[in-house]
Amino acid sequence: MNIHNYEKIWLVLSMLLIIGFISTVVYGATAVGIEMVNDEGGTIDSTALDEDDRFSEPRVEKVGEDEYEAYVVARQFIFEPNPIEVPANSTVTFYVTSPDVLHGFEVVGTNANAMVVPGEITELTVEVNEPKEYGILCNEYCGGGHHTMEGKLIVVPEDEFELGDSNDE
Amino acid sequence: MSEQLESGAPTFLDKFPDEAAVVRAALWSSFIALALGAVFGLIQALHRTDVLRLIDSTDYYTVLTAHGVLMVVSFTIFFLVGLFTWATVRSFDRGVESIRYTWTWYGLMVAGTLMAVVAILGGFVPQTDISADVLFTFYAPMQAHPLFYGGLAIFVIGTWLAGADYIWTWRAWAAENPDERIPLQGFMVLTTMLMWYVATIGIAIAVVAFLLPWSLGLFDQINPLLTRTLFWFWGHPVVYFWLMPAYLLWYTVLPTIAGGRLFSDPLGRVVFVLFLLLSTPVGIHHQYVDPGIAEGFKTIAMTNTMFLLLPSLLTAFTVVASVEHGARQRGGTGLLGWLRALPWRNPAFTGMMLAGLMFAAGGFSGMINAGMNINYLVHNTIWVPGHFHLTVGTAVALTLMAATYWLWPQLTNRRLYSRPIGLAQVVIWFVGMGLMSNAMHVQGLFGIPRRTAEPQYEGFDFVASFGSVSELNLQLAIGGTLLFISTMLFVTNIALSAGTPKLSGIGQPLSEPLSTVDDSPEILDNLKLWFGIALVLVVLAYALPLASIIDRGGLLGPGVDPVPMIVEPVAATIEPTLGRLAAAVGSVVP
């Protein structure tokens, strides 16, 4: 098979490009420490969320120094709790699940963006810094009211933060 | 002067009138789907940007389902079977073995499409309980009317039979020409169809084993992650199924139109073999941010996906080089000055070139989508439709339309109604898509979601890092309107061509490659071997992820009870055996 020299050059460059892309992603995963949503969130009976002590009462809990867990239910067409309040400069792990259909969990304008699948628990950990308000929206079609499905993530100053605020409503 | 001077050669219609009728029918089915899809596309573009809201926002999702299904199932695949029938018959230079068989699979595809479309459009009619507002991805546990799943199944069966038709022709030809290499177009058709057989295993299982019986009420639980994964098992390779007709045209027709010859036949074959091997074991890249799938499986899918860039990058070189060859044969000179010597007034040529240019841009956003962790940035934002309107929505759609300007006279013995309108049409598409897709990409980076009737929220605003959201909305709406106009020009031009006088001797023979198949090893044509390897790769990529998903959630859903059997009256009378089968399966699932 005779391949033109230019085509050989391009073949080599293409391979470099591909390897370059893969290396960048691996760099992100290792050096930066970006983790993909994976199978570690575990499964749940989506028909009986109220029997699970995390999701029967969606809320934020403190689990360590500057470490918080947020148990979030995404359902047609709301997020619970709403708003989700966490203190500034902390590490927050979201556990999100759905009792009905697929949803998306997107903290608007950020990299916190994942699918929510009934029966599965989506687990994602982020670090929040200064006090700030973020929007949350559902980015997977979930029915006729999909476009109304929104929520809020409020990062409050550490000294103003009180647990339980978020499930007052 | 004119590219369509009469060559005196017979057309496809002259040589194969029966087959030409099937090809025309398939192409017309495709164009009707395109025209309807464009109406829905326009409604979406105006609605979600709040420029003009003609419908209720709940109905937006019925519209979107219709747009998705009509465009990426009906428009593309009907064109594909028409084109492949043409390419098979043309390249093996023999008619189909049984024209009744050929009409049969075409009929099945039409029937399937009608069933699915009726189910979808039923969503507009509140009086019926028929509806399928599930979008073209139909993720369970959202449920459509059984007619929708049944229609899809029948449509896919039609495509399987079409593939068998091409194989049949090939085998009959091979029996008479035992020592000959498979002609290039035939080779491309066959490898693409083999890829399709591998790919459709996923959708067939999802629909026939789970969704259809579930929608009939034979069981009432389902494992959403399982059916979603099976969907994407098919959902990525289908992307290449849409793309391969465009590649076939770029490799085998474009060089001739450019006045040149294909740079390398063997490399074309290598590219199609790579697609057969690598298209399927990558689907998990649509699930990078899904729960329930280990990061390792996602990483494997990413690596495969990145290597799948290779055949497309090689194609870029080969196709451009073939065009350059044409330009130089036409007297073009200089390092880049040859670009001026090309037949830019020919809508078929210009359309395909613009399509290729947009594919280069779409290739880039695809590389971003493929990069596992960067997917957090763009997943399910409108960036993604921005990407695939460049790929399937332009590289494929515009190539198919442009090629029609060349192919249609071969199928009808009539000239195109108007070449200038054709030229305007492809340029308008290019401009319209430039605007719409650019706006979508940029909006996606602000986090604006796709598949959303009113991406305007009460509690927050999107922060635009450049431009403004309303400016971009306007750009999207104008782009969508231009695309709609372009589509209508195309369909009208083809329809009016029926009124031009009949001609004879307007056949356009295709030029021979510069580097011919004789330069390539025979093993390239060993389709059994490649098919076998493709199957092995799929098993390697999917066995463990699927096993783990079933292990986590059960075959029929993650509920506590071993699948309660609720057989509704209809179902009970239709398929009692299937019901018992499902119960048996259910009882062995944890």
Add this chain to the structure above:
Amino acid sequence: MVPTMSGENTVREIGHDEFDPKGTLVLILVYFGVLSVMWVFMYFVEFLGNDLTVLV
């Protein structure tokens, strides 16, 4: 089949051995450059520069 038939506008036939696609090489190298720069921009500026990255 007309073996080398390639249109009426052909002013010269160019065979396999006399053809070096120089222009193609230039175009594709430009594409390579654009891809590399855009990738770096998207990954390191748009993505890693973004808020709330999901970490282990």
